[in-house]
Amino acid sequence: MVYCGKPSRGCQMCRTRRIKCDETKPTCNQCQKSRRQCPGYKDDFDLVFRNETKATERRARRSSKNKRGSNNNTQIGSVNRSDASRKFSIVSNSSSNHAEIMYSTTGMDLAKIESDGNDSSSSDALGLQVAFTSPIEQQAPCYFMSNFVIIPQSGQIRGSFDWVLPLIKTEASDSALSLSFQAVAMASLANKPNARGSNLMHLAIENYAKALKVVNLALQNPVQQKADQTLASILLLGFFETITQEKASITAWGSHIDGAVQIVKMRGKKQLRTKVGVALFQSVRGQMLVNCLSSSKTPMLGADWWCADSQKDEGAAFVNRLNLQVAELRGDLNRILMTHPRSPETTELVTEIMHRALELEQEYQRWEETQTKQTVAWVDNIPGGDITKADVCPGRVDLYPDVFACSAWNFSRVSRIFIAAIVIRCAAWTCYPVDYRTTPEYAQMSRMGQEMICDIIASIPFMFGWHLDAEGRLKPGDPMSGNDATDVKALGGVYAIWPLLSVSCSDFTTDSQRLWIKGRLKFISEVMGLNQAKVVSTLQLRLPSMIVRRDNMSYAPPNVTNSVRPSGKPAIMPTLPPSISALNFQQREAMKREMWERERKAAMEKVREEQQQRQQHLGRSVLETSSGNVGGGGGGLSGIGAMNGNGLDSNVMFQYQQSKYGLGLSGNGVGNGNGMQKTGEMGLKISNEQGKKYAWLEGLGWWETTV
Incomplete structure (x- = not known):
């Protein structure tokens, strides 16, 4: 893929005028100053990904025409596997020295491309672009996991759908949990703006119907009805209603939550013995609360029963x-x-x-x-x-x-x-x-x-x-x-x-x-x-x-x-x-904003004062240490090195608040970049200007000195 340069994040008006945009949200200050209407900013997705579909189609048609009348096109055969049929072809255009691999696949897994050294070297010479299309069965779960699942990391307590991964690892493809997960994953992907109208939602509804049938069978089994997998399946089916809900099915979500509450009641306190059980219990409790508040229903079993889990977050x-x-x-x-x-x-x-x-x-x-x-x-x-x-x-x-x-x-x-x-x-x-x-x-x-x-x-x-x-x-x-x-x-x-x-x-x-x-x-x-x-x-x-x-x-x-x-x-x-x-609403908001502005200014002033004090203290420490080491006459460094008429020609280390800072200096008064030690250390530079000497503290600025 050709690199077209870093995309501009400025508003369209500033890009048209070819001026620097300050990217202020929600409206650009440049447009405000010029009294123009700011059209807003591009979506981050559009900035990163460019729509190359039409350009690719044109190149493919052009390549197919050249293939009929030219021998410059190379065909690589096909690779057959038991689970899927895949076809690869390289189309080379001699005029543009550009080649593409076109890949079509059906099945669950991507085949591993095996080629000998000659094939790979020729591919590198042609600058091949490889575009693999993963099956929907793989795309949908990845999309769902990326957008709705959060696994608590070390030091974190709360997560979202974090019980899905440990449960689905050992499930068969035709189990209630697998079917429910496939249904909700496909539905979430099918509702993407660029995926609507595809057949994916139809597949999601099919899996949803199959999952309902399997869940109903599990509820008739005294053992399976209390299993983590059954409760997780019902929660996923409820989330399916959140994704696909229509006016005709506005009560379907509540029905799933009521069923989950009944299962939690049957499971009793034993469900709180495992991490997955606690996560499922908390998920049901949160959705049950919304259902009860929205319908004026009293929570079943009372508040004390639903607070039985010992949360670390008090x-x-x-x-x-x-x-x-x-x-x-x-x-x-x-x-x-x-x-x-x-x-x-x-x-x-x-x-x-x-x-x-x-x-x-x-x-x-x-x-x-x-x-x-x-x-x-x-x-x-x-x-x-x-x-x-x-x-x-x-x-x-x-x-x-x-x-x-x-x-x-x-x-x-x-x-x-x-x-x-x-x-x-x-x-x-x-x-x-x-x-x-x-x-x-x-x-x-x-x-x-x-x-x-x-x-x-x-x-x-x-x-x-x-x-x-x-x-x-x-x-x-x-x-x-x-x-x-x-x-x-x-x-x-x-x-x-x-x-x-x-x-x-x-x-x-x-x-x-x-x-x-x-x-x-x-x-x-x-x-x-x-x-x-x-x-x-x-x-x-x-x-x-x-x-x-x-x-x-x-x-x-x-x-x-x-x-x-x-x-x-x-x-x-x-x-x-x-x-x-x-006070009325407008008066309270005005007073709150005035208070916020006052607090913000006070905080900025405090930071500014602390920064000035830190700069002055550091500057005095640097200059005192430097003047103690500087010799007279020719301007040499006592016991270390020599200094010419314009600056210092050595590296000096001094101590400041138990941190070492490098003094990387050159003979012309400009700090030597090689003299800087590493990230976090400060460099001292000496400069003569208008009869005065200034010390440059990297990150702090110029300070007048008598060194």
Whole structure:
């Protein structure tokens, strides 16, 4: 392949104008200064990979024409194997001295090409290009493992689908786990933008149907129904629904999760004795939580049972228990208001649930104080003005240690939004028919909900791969790539669907935020290939107002004069954090940004002062050491070497903070590059300019000296 040079990462406008682009995101500063509309940047995939399909087709047609009338083309036969038939041919064009190997294959494995020395030498002389096409059966699993599986490394606790590899190694090709894995892998690859319309999705559905049949047979066996492989197969089938979900199958995912919960219940505490068993248990628990919160169901077996695994991460264990308690509380409230008549006893139960919700809110506030996040930027303008296509919503952009920490933050925020809905729902029920939006509970909980929504929106760019580069600038990343657990890949889209859905259905979300969220859900569906995001983006829900209306429609309104808050324990609101105040949304955001700017400037000033002090201290140490070794007269180095009139002609080692730095000096006053020791050491250079002498400290700059 011909190397065409390093591709430019600048915006299209700067490339057209042939000027240097600063690559600032989301819009180029060069375009802003010239008052031009920045068209944005190319995708990293397009920068690295060039579409050579049409050019290759032209070369192939040209070569086939030359083959009929010329003897310059060489044919290498064919290689036959028992598992597949493969054909190789070399087509050489004498005019361009260019040759290609065309390779077609069917079967599971790539054949090993064997050739003698003459063949290889002639191939090298012709500069052959070899293009091998792996079978789909190999491409799909590799794609799935690359984008959705994260194996915990040393020192890491959490992973994603990390139970797949140890289980599938020993499975037969027709087992439930193998069929489920092939189905979900093929479906994920088939939903890639450049693979849609192929026959791959049809193959995925066939494997899905076969896997369902085998899983149903396994569930009828008392031994197999408790096996790790059976539970793993059901989880993979549930993820298949996430990838391929349509409106007609919107409940299929929940059915798989309900089945997985039943199996976990039958497996009991014995499943926690192995590492794979614990990983499967935690996967089921996380998806069960989403299913219960979204459908107002109480978690089966209770929060204590689901917290039986001893997690090394105490923070994650604590917030998991809180999330389970919120799901229990939401289920209890739904059951009470749906089955109990309006009475003083019911009112007391509702008030008790409100107090439990407020206590959970205080627990979340205490947990949040122990966690870390970092606000790295504020975005004011959207390039092009179309917020549905913007990568970043106007406002804050936060970064987190990894995608799992960000997911834990967002799950807790969603739970706190549900707490706000629970409190508002209780207040609306107790004060009916008075408008619940006039109550202090609604005012404070709506402010808290708005705060959580802003935090979730500020985290989404990180989930999609945005990061700080070496120069501290915010840059987007490729959500479909990554090499370690800190890279997001398409897994970030999986973790982003639930918080984005919760925010889009909330009463506390603004219209512009809702438009941006729908755009992000569309991005997850079209680019990352998760159809569930497209389905949930069409839901027209507003919570908790719709549920409040349903609760009040079930009962005839009482006499307004008798409709007062019931006597008994009052609903005392907890002490809210400083970020949730009585100010309106715009005022709070402005104050938060001002505080962030002030903290950023203070941090930069502190770093600048420390750097200056370090430079001055190092400079004085260097100059004192140098002046102690420098002789008089001819400018020689006492006991070491000689110095001419312009500079030093030797290597001197001096000690500074127990680190040795090399003084690589030449006779003309310019530091000798060979005199530098190795990476991390500093070089001292002496220069005469305008009657003064300056010492150059590599990495620190020029300092005036009397040496």
